[in-house]
Structure formats: structure tokens, C-alpha cells
Amino acid sequence: QKEVEQNSGPLSVPEGAIASLNCTYSDRGSQSFFWYRQYSGKSPELIMFIYSNGDKEDGRFTAQLNKASQYVSLLIRDSQPSDSATYLCAVQYDQGGKLIFGQGTELSVKP
Amino acid sequence: GAVVSQHPSWVICKSGTSVKIECRSLDFQATTMFWYRQFPKQSLMLMATSNEGSKATYEQGVEKDKFLINHASLTLSTLTVTSAHPEDSSFYICSARDLGQSAGELFFGEGSRLTVL
Numbered sequence: 363q364k365e366v367e368q369n370s371g372p373l374s375v376p377e378g379a380i381a382s383l384n385c386t387y388s389d390r391g392s393q394s395f396f397w398y399r400q401y402s403g404k405s406p407e408l409i410m411f412i413y414s415n416g417d418k419e420d421g422r423f424t425a426q427l428n429k430a431s432q433y434v435s436l437l438i439r440d441s442q443p444s445d446s447a448t449y450l451c452a453v454q455y456d457q458g459g460k461l462i463f464g465q466g467t468e469l470s471v472k473p
Numbered sequence: 474g475a476v477v478s479q480h481p482s483w484v485i486c487k488s489g490t491s492v493k494i495e496c497r498s499l500d501f502q503a504t505t506m507f508w509y510r511q512f513p514k515q516s517l518m519l520m521a522t523s524n525e526g527s528k529a530t531y532e533q534g535v536e537k538d539k540f541l542i543n544h545a546s547l548t549l550s551t552l553t554v555t556s557a558h559p560e561d562s563s564f565y566i567c568s569a570r571d572l573g574q575s576a577g578e579l580f581f582g583e584g585s586r587l588t589v590l
Binding site (some may be wrong): 394396398403404405406407408410439450452459460461462463464465468 | 477479490505507509515516517518519522524566570578580582583584587
């Protein structure tokens with residue numbers, strides 16, 4: 363059973379702080395990793411993807427991957443109230459494109 | 474990013490009726506589409522993989538006869554919830570992979586919220 367685990371939160375951070383979201387996965391053969399953001403009542407939207415060990419930065423977002431530890435994280439710098447949403451970690455195990463999602467972490471950024 | 478459109482966004486139906494949800498890739502061809510279901514406060518659960526021109530592949534525990542999937546063209550997949558019951562009320566989301574994108578990331582439709590009375 364391939365599993366993706368996230369801390370469901372809620373995670374509350376003050377505006378301007380760094381939000382750190384974590385995700386672990388069970389299958390060492392996992393190939394690609396994705397972070398999606400989902401606002402209440404809406405479908406997920408892609409924030410970032412990463413498939414190599416290390417860091418990948420895109421604006422205020424940094425994804426970090428450590429395949430040895432089977433761990434992927436998302437850092438949000440200078441958090442804004444508009445970042446308040448549920449963040450979903452997704453793992454792709456093969457070339458077929460199927461994604462397995464974690465349960466999501468609810469982030470609340472307080473003004 | 475690529476655009477995936479889903480219709481309808483909201484549907485309310487009576488118990489025992491069937492409901493069809495359409496998923497279209499608007500600016501790319503998708504040989505494979507994925508159907509997810511999401512209950513309130515829960516994550517996305519993959520229901521099935523829709524393959525253009527062939528039968529869908531269902532995840533364990535998902536009833537094939539209950540959730541009919543048809544992928545007749547490279548831009549359209551449909552999910553039909555047959556003989557719907559209140560427990561089928563959920564948020565159904567389709568997604569597609571644009572192979573022209575660098576990582577083959579999935580793009581999601583807007584979702585269809587089904588309420589069965």
C-alpha cells in the first residue's frame with residue numbers, strides 16, 4: 363500500500379512568517395513529487411513539483427526533497443493571509459501519471 | 474498551465490437517478506485522465522484511470538458498474554454515477570496530464586459537486 367502522510371494541522375502562522383509543510387511517503391521508487399493548494403470548495407491548483415534531491419525555489423515557495431529520508435517539504439516565505447488554504451502533497455510512483463495524495467495540511471495565516 | 478474543464482459544477486439529483494459529469498482538456502490532448510472523489514475535510518481519493526479508446530482502470534474498492542467511465546476522444550472523458558444514492562454525494566474532480574509539460578504534472582478540472590437527495 364503506497365502511502366503519503368501529512369500533518370493535517372491546522373498550522374497557524376502570523377503574516378510575514380515562514381510556513382513549513384511536511385510530507386513523507388512510503389515507496390522508495392517514487393519518482394516525482396507535487397505540491398497543490400486547495401481553497402475551500404475549489405479544486406487543487408499546482409504550486410510546484412520536484413523530482414531531484416535538494417531544493418527548488420519559485421518565488422516565495424521552496425520545495426525540498428530528500429529521497430533517502432523519503433521526505434518532501436514546502437516552505438512559504440513571507441506568508442500572506444491569501445496563502446490560507448489546504449496544501450496537498452502528491453507523489454507519482456510511475457510514468458503512468460497517477461498521483462497519490464496525502465490528507466492535506468490546513469494552513470492559516472493570521473494578519 | 475493546461476486547462477481542464479469540468480461540467481456541471483453543481484448537480485442535485487434524486488436518489489436512484491444517474492448523473493453524467495464531463496471532463497474536457499481544452500488546449501491539449503489527453504490519452505489518460507484521472508477521476509478523483511473528495512469528501513468534506515478529506516483528501517482526494519483516486520477512483521479510476523480513464524484511457525482513451527479502452528476500458529478504464531478502477532482502483533480497489535471502486536464499483537465499475539456504479540461509476541461508468543467513457544473516454545471516447547482525446548479531449549473528453551465522462552463519469553456517470555449510476556443509480557445514485559445519498560452516500561454518493563461528494564466532490565468529483567477530474568484531472569489530465571499534458572505530456573507537453575516538463576514533469577507531466579496533473580491539471581485539475583473545477584470539480585463537480587454532486588448532492589443526491
